Amino acid sequence: xxxxxxxxxxxxxxxxxxxxxxxxxxxxxxxxxxxxxxxxxxxxxxxxxxxxxxxxxxxxxxxxxxxxxxxxxxxxxxxxxxxxxxxxxxxxxxxxxxxxxxxxxxxxxxxxxxxxxxxxxxxxxxxxxxxxxxxxxxxxxxxxxxxxxxxxxxxxxxxxxxxxxxxxxxxxxxxxxxxxxxxxxxxxxxxxxxxxxxxxxxxxxxxxxxxxxxxxxxxxxxxxxxxxxxxxxxxxxxxxxxxxxxxxxxxxxxxxxxxxxxxxxxxxxxxxxxxxxxxxxxxxxxxxxxxxxxxxxxxxxxxxxxxxxxxxxxxxxxxxxxxxxxxxxxxxxxxxxxxxxxxxxxxxxxxxxxxxxxxxxxxxxxxxxxxxxxxxxxxxxxxxxxxxxxxxxxxxxxxxxxxxxxxxxxxxxxxxxxxxxxxxxxxxxxxxxxxxxxxxxxxxxxxxxxxxxxxxxxxx
Ligand SMILES: *Cc1c(COP(=O)(O)O)cnc(C)c1O
Numbered sequence: 001x002x003x004x005x006x007x008x009x010x011x012x013x014x015x016x017x018x019x020x021x022x023x024x025x026x027x028x029x030x031x032x033x034x035x036x037x038x039x040x041x042x043x044x045x046x047x048x049x050x051x052x053x054x055x056x057x058x059x060x061x062x063x064x065x066x067x068x069x070x071x072x073x074x075x076x077x078x079x080x081x082x083x084x085x086x087x088x089x090x091x092x093x094x095x096x097x098x099x100x101x102x103x104x105x106x107x108x109x110x111x112x113x114x115x116x117x118x119x120x121x122x123x124x125x126x127x128x129x130x131x132x133x134x135x136x137x138x139x140x141x142x143x144x145x146x147x148x149x150x151x152x153x154x155x156x157x158x159x160x161x162x163x164x165x166x167x168x169x170x171x172x173x174x175x176x177x178x179x180x181x182x183x184x185x186x187x188x189x190x191x192x193x194x195x196x197x198x199x200x201x202x203x204x205x206x207x208x209x210x211x212x213x214x215x216x217x218x219x220x221x222x223x224x225x226x227x228x229x230x231x232x233x234x235x236x237x238x239x240x241x242x243x244x245x246x247x248x249x250x251x252x253x254x255x256x257x258x259x260x261x262x263x264x265x266x267x268x269x270x271x272x273x274x275x276x277x278x279x280x281x282x283x284x285x286x287x288x289x290x291x292x293x294x295x296x297x298x299x300x301x302x303x304x305x306x307x308x309x310x311x312x313x314x315x316x317x318x319x320x321x322x323x324x325x326x327x328x329x330x331x332x333x334x335x336x337x338x339x340x341x342x343x344x345x346x347x348x349x350x351x352x353x354x355x356x357x358x359x360x361x362x363x364x365x366x367x368x369x370x371x372x373x374x375x376x377x378x379x380x381x382x383x384x385x386x387x388x389x390x391x392x393x394x395x396x397x398x399x400x401x402x403x404x405x406x407x408x409x410x411x412x413x414x415x416x417x418x419x420x421x422x423x424x425x426x427x428x429x430x431x432x433x434x435x436x437x438x439x440x441x442x443x444x445x446x447x448x449x450x451x452x453x454x455x456x457x458x459x460x
Pocket of ligand 1 (some may be wrong): 111113134140141230232264265266267269270271312339340384386387415416417445
C-alpha cells in the first residue's frame, strides 16, 4: 500500500480519447424532441444551435472519441489534475475509510468546466463560427467559456442570472477580463428578456430564463453565433470524462479501487465525468462500486422531480428531453450553491438513476457548509459551495465506516474551489444561512405545465 498524499500523472498520460457512455447505457436516455412539434429533432434544427461535431458526438455510439490535439494542448495548462488522499480529513474523522478526491479546482478558473468549454470553443473555431452565446448562474460556466473563447479567438456573449450579476461581481470581472460581453438576465437584448421584464420588472432571473435568452441570441444571429451549454448534454458529459479516466490510472498508482464514487450534481457534468469511467468498469468488469449523486434539498431534481419529458429552458425554445425535472418554470430559492440550481438533470444521469445504476441523495445547505469548513480546516482548500455537497456525502459515508468498522475506499470529485464564493462562507460564519427544502406542493405546481409527448415516445 502506498503512503503517498498525491497521485500525479505526467502530461504524456493525459487521455487521448474521451469515454462515451452511449454504447454502454443499460437504458436509453430517451430521444431529443423539437420544442414545437414534439417530434425527434433533426440535425438541421440542432445545427442552428451547435457545431456539427458536437451534434455528431451526441448521437455517436463509438465508445472512445479522440480528443483533438488543439484541445489536449490547452488541457495541458492544468491537466492531468491531482488525485489526493485526504489523510488529514481521515484523521479528523477518525475513520478507517480511505478518502480520495480528484482536484478539478486546479484549472485556471477554478472548476471542472473548462474541460468542455475548451472542446466546444475549438469546434466552433474549426467550423468558422464568430462566437458563442451562453448563460451562466454564479459565473463558473461563463468564466470557463470566456477563457476558452479567448484562447480560440472567439466572441463570447454571456447572459448572467440577474441576482448573481448583482451580488457576485468577481466572476463577471473574470469573464470581462477574458474579453466576454456580460449582460444581466433578464436583459433588454432579447425579445424573451424584454417580455420577462415587462411582466416582472424586478425579476431576479433564473438559469431557465438565461438559457432562453442565449438560445434566442444564437438563433437570431444569422449563423454568426452558436449556443453553448456547460452541462446536461451528452457531449458535455463525455468531455468531462477526462476526469474519471485520469482517476482510474491514479487509483492504479495508489493500488486501490473505490468502493464508493461521489459527485455533486447540478446538470450532472462533473459527476458524470468522474463517475462514468468507473461505471464502465462496473458494466464490463463487474466491479461492485456504489455511485452517489448529491444535490441540494432546495433543488431536489433527482430525489423529488418526476422522470418525464420537459423543456430545457423557460421560454420552451430549447429542445425537450427526458429527465428528472422540477419543471421549466421552476425558480430556485437563493441558496449559495448557484451551480446546483438547474430545474432539470442530464438525461443520461436521470436514466441511470431511474434504472438504479446510481443513487441520489439531497442534503441541506447548513450541513454542507459545516462539512466544507471541516474539509478546509483539515486539507487547506476552501471548496465551492457546490463541491461541499459531495464532501458532506463523503464524510457521511466515512463516518458510517467508522461505526461499522469497515475500511472502504471513498472517492469524490472536488469540482471547484470557493475562493470567489467567500461571501457565502461569510454568511455561514455569521449564522445568516438557513436550511430550505423545496416544498412538495410547489413541485406539483411547477410540474403542471410539462409538454405532452406521444405515448410511443414516452416509452421509447
Ligand atoms: C457548475 C458547477 C457544478 C455543477 O454543474 P455540473 O454540471 O452538475 O457539474 C458543480 N461544482 C462546481 C464547482 C461548478 O462550478
